[in-house]
Amino acid sequence: MKDAGLFIDGVRIALAGREIVSLTRHVAPGAVLTVMGPSGAGKSTLLAFIGGFLDPVFSASGRFFIDGQDISALPAEERHMGILFQDPLLFPHMSVGGNLLFALPAAIRGRTARKRQVEEALQGVDLEGMEARDPATLSGGQKARVALARVLAAHPRALLLDEPFSKLDAALRQQMRELVFAKARERGLPVLLVTHDEADAAAAGGDIVTIGGTE
Numbered sequence: 001m002k003d004a005g006l007f008i009d010g011v012r013i014a015l016a017g018r019e020i021v022s023l024t025r026h027v028a029p030g031a032v033l034t035v036m037g038p039s040g041a042g043k044s045t046l047l048a049f050i051g052g053f054l055d056p057v058f059s060a061s062g063r064f065f066i067d068g069q070d071i072s073a074l075p076a077e078e079r080h081m082g083i084l085f086q087d088p089l090l091f092p093h094m095s096v097g098g099n100l101l102f103a104l105p106a107a108i109r110g111r112t113a114r115k116r117q118v119e120e121a122l123q124g125v126d127l128e129g130m131e132a133r134d135p136a137t138l139s140g141g142q143k144a145r146v147a148l149a150r151v152l153a154a155h156p157r158a159l160l161l162d163e164p165f166s167k168l169d170a171a172l173r174q175q176m177r178e179l180v181f182a183k184a185r186e187r188g189l190p191v192l193l194v195t196h197d198e199a200d201a202a203a204a205g206g207d208i209v210t211i212g213g214t215e
């Protein structure tokens, strides 16, 4: 499979012998595939499988490709998936800048170069100059933007988003959606978005797949 973007090829996930997910889809660079379905359907489990952190209680098969490269057998840290959850999950014992520095690829060497990447990552989410801040002193919207900056600073090859907007109030939610989807388009990153919110799916503008909908 040589297509650019993320190709999910015949993924099947079962729990206690019962199949909960069966999916084949292509997500083009910059496009969003929205995954919907009832609670417990297996949406987060699908992201965990692609991210490389599936709980061994599940049995799973199928492959995924990024820009034609089969990444299914790689360990999680070599898949370079940018993952955002409902909670920003910033490291509380590190400054904002520390959180971003931690995420930078090791290949970016030298104090000055690393510092510049952190500055640029913060500028990209309208938080320039916030390096020294303690994450605990940030608003919910600011924390969400630091989490996004941290994910992007790691140079991901795709984004896996698990209800990333659901803790934000309506106005922030709209801003954050626009920011995330704009970044994905700008960088040509394919996005898998798990959500319960129809408005998220509409804002994403891409295909929608519903799993576990018939039970």
Ligand SMILES: Nc1ncnc2c1ncn2[C@@H]1O[C@H](COP(=O)(O)OP(=O)(O)OP(=O)(O)O)[C@@H](O)[C@H]1O
Pocket: 015, 020, 037, 038, 039, 040, 041, 042, 043, 044, 045, 046, 055, 057
């Ligand atoms: N570690 C685990 N051990 C056993 N069962 C699990 C485990 N993790 C999840 N499950 C079960 O697997 C199924 C899929 O869970 P998953 O979290 O993927 O659902 P979801 O669609 O993301 O739900 P929600 O919308 O509530 O987040 C559920 O029935 C859940 O109870």
